[in-house]
Amino acid sequence: MQLPKYKKKKRIKLKVCQEPGCGREFWGHPIAKYCELHRDIKQRQKQKKDIENIESKNIIFRHNYTEAMDLEFKCCLEGCNNTFTIRMFPKQYVYPRFCMEHRNDFKRANFLRIMQKK
C-alpha cells in the first residue's frame, strides 16, 4: 500500500491573523497566529500593553505650560491622602499617579491590604 505523500506537506491551513486590526487571511501552520507581516514581532502592537501599563501608574496630564513648574498632586491610591509635588515640564504629559510612598508596586499592594482590613 502506498501512503499518500501529500499528507505531510499539506499541514497548512487558511488562518486569520490574530493581530488586532489586521484580520488578514493567510496560509500557515495550524499553530500559526500571525500573517507574514505580523510574524515579525516588531510589527505587532506590543506598545498597546505598554501604554496600559503606563496609565496604571501614571496620569496623563495635559497642560500648556511653557516652563517647568511645580504642582501639587494628591496620591491616586484610594485611602491615601498624601500629596506630592511634581515638576511639570513643557510638552511632557505623563506624570506619576501615586505619592512617593506608593510608587512602589509592593508598597501599594500592601497599603491596600491594610485598608481592606479596617
Ligand SMILES: [Zn+2]
Ligand atoms: Zn497580520
Ligand SMILES: [Zn+2]
Ligand atoms: Zn499614596
